[in-house]
Amino acid sequence: MDLTLSHAAGRTDVPLIEQTIGAFFDAMAARHPQREALVSVHQGRRYTYAALAAEVDRLASALLGLGLQPGDRIGIWSHNNVEWVLMQLATAKVGLVLVNINPAYRTAELEYALNKVGCKALVSMATFKTSDYLGMLRELAPEVATCAPGALQSARLPALRTVAWIDVAGEGTEQPGMQRFSALLASGQVGDPRVAQAAAGLTANDPINIQFTSGTTGFPKGATLTHRNILNNGFFIGECMKLTPDDRLCIPVPLYHCFGMVLGNLACFTHGSTIVYPSDAFDPLAVLQTVQAEKCTGLHGVPTMFIAELDHPRFKEFDLHTLRTGIMAGSPCPVEVMKRVQADMHMGEVTIAYGMTETSPVSCQSSTDTPLDKRVSTVGLVQPHLEVKIVNPETGATVPRGERGEFCTKGYSVMHGYWGDPAKTQEAIDADGWMHTGDLATMDDEGYVNIVGRIKDMVIRGGENIYPREIEEFLYRMPQVQDVQVVGVPDQKYGEELCAWVIVKPGQSLDEDAVRAFCKGQIAHYKVPRYIRFVDAFPMTVTGKIQKFKIRDAMKDQLGLAEAKTA
Structure with missing residues (x-):
């Protein structure tokens, strides 16, 4: 294994358990x-x-x-x-x-x-x-x-x-x-x-x-x-x-x-x-x-x-x-x-x-004897009987140690699949058995891994993983909603909070209380956006792609978090 690349394998001296x-x-x-x-x-x-x-x-x-x-x-x-x-x-x-x-x-x-x-x-x-x-x-x-x-x-x-x-x-x-x-x-x-x-x-x-x-x-x-x-x-x-x-x-x-x-x-x-x-x-x-x-x-x-x-x-x-x-x-x-x-x-x-x-x-x-500096600044080393690598999300090539890329893992721990969704399973697990996590990570010269972000827009609120698209799909059910985009913004208590930008259909009216009332009892409380803003349009590229990072940055400005803007 080339130790200059972000690829590591766990120890195998203790055998896997093959019982139920x-x-x-x-x-x-x-x-x-x-x-x-x-x-x-x-x-x-x-x-x-x-x-x-x-x-x-x-x-x-x-x-x-x-x-x-x-x-x-x-x-x-x-x-x-x-x-x-x-x-x-x-x-x-x-x-x-x-x-x-x-x-x-x-x-x-x-x-x-x-x-x-x-x-x-x-x-x-x-x-x-x-x-x-x-x-x-x-x-x-x-x-x-x-x-x-x-x-x-x-x-x-x-x-x-x-x-x-x-x-x-x-x-x-x-x-x-x-x-x-x-x-x-x-x-x-x-x-x-x-x-x-x-x-x-x-x-x-x-x-x-x-x-x-x-x-x-x-x-x-x-x-x-x-x-x-x-x-x-x-x-x-x-x-x-x-x-x-x-x-x-x-x-x-x-x-x-x-x-x-x-x-x-x-x-x-x-x-x-x-x-x-x-x-x-x-x-x-x-x-x-x-x-x-x-x-x-x-x-x-x-x-x-x-x-x-x-x-x-x-x-x-x-x-x-x-x-x-x-x-x-x-x-x-x-x-x-x-x-x-x-x-x-x-x-x-x-x-x-x-x-x-x-x-x-x-x-x-990390383990009980991991050096203190590594224990507080990384997520430790690869577990036994597993392999991990960090790859360029565009090319799939393993990146050099210290460079940022997508974290992938392979071995006994990779799921059987998504129930009833073979296509989604194939999207997540490639032909060689690597699970593509969507997380951005780095690996240092000793093999310690640090998670530095997310490729997609998953929000982690108080330990709960939330994908904005799920919330967007739900809010689209409101008859007054023309379009909606959900992002995560920094929060001291929960790590992140959800924010929804909503475009209301012409001739309709909507307020924050109505949106929250629509959510109550239908989706989990932690999925209900804390911040709701009504806008006329979303920031977009010239090709019409919505730029979520600009929504996040605008909310950071509004909330006094400008210093934490997306790079």
Whole structure:
């Protein structure tokens, strides 16, 4: 390999895992039966590895009892809880494909997601704060109120047959046409021979998980991942953190993202470590309380989470000396925040990880012994059994080290494909197996990678990846809108905020409140533009191409951010 070029390969001395998630987890539970596997603080529930393995078997049996077969898709629409991790492991054990649905999704996004992949069953929260999840389901499928549980026939959700809602056993009113999760779980049997029979027919290369990523056009694409993809990624992530069975990892990041379910759950399960959920959704005080009470040794978070914890008015009340490691990822990690996490939270071995959902997700990561200057200024080195290169976006040629180009990755972590979209899969993964990320990066002489921007216009707001085209497509539905362009502008709290420039149709009128009202309840809150401006025209080239960078620069001027203009 020419070390003058931006191309690097990971070490291969530790072999890849070729088991399924279910087989690997069962073996880990057999080795550490009495070690604590899972603590859900907000639910007041604790499980040893042996106890969790039994509940996973019971749920796997119950899911087969619904008539589901290996390869069928089942959605999970929930914040972090015991039920989520049971679903993650039980579906994998019998070859069902778990479909992660963002709790911020509203009716239009939910309808799209369920129908795109043909979900036959859905497990959902009932409510959370002001969100009525079962109410949204009834809006899409009013037939559920009059059907027998498991026998839904919906015009708008034609594949969906079963809805189970996550309950506290014995509490809450019944939901017509829907089954309690506690009752579903109780219907299964530990030792059901059907579970072993289904598991015996699986391979590590079978698709096991679908995660929706915002696309550059229209609604999100379903990145389809296999046992081999995410089990190995979780293992090598844990290796970078030097996880052992004595570690207790606090996971406030969402499970519907790879961050929670792979960098969190699977990193722990592949090392016999303990998972600790401090709350259902992020709460900085709950994190601080949990780290102290549960003596956590690791903590994950996006930069905004760590900032919220560090700046909490009660921060100094808590003893965080048990912390050692964790991961900061999800959006660019400010150097000063990284330094504060190391010093004030005692996380001297915190690491930074970089990747994308389509690569399971991590391609590069710093380790606990990465030199401090590299740990705060780069995303580390290529992970084991992977290759990375940085190429000229126009020619595809690998650029010299130190030069900017598109980051590409290859190896076991590259997704199975986009569900039902072979053309989009071929656009993303070239004939030689390289995943083209669309991110701009550099590689230094030692192989450390730095992510410096994005080729396309993806916006990262508080760790959420948002593609402006998706928002534009939605706003085009407004009858008053003639044209719309969405960009990201810098924001101190979230990294970036969305801004929409709108051209109103002649003879029509529109204001900011009307646009936000149109979005409410239809798209996730973080996709609703914070800034809305009404204009007569967009800046364009002589050939009619819209110049988004000029829109961003104009907004930076308006917002007093002129010094941060696009170069």
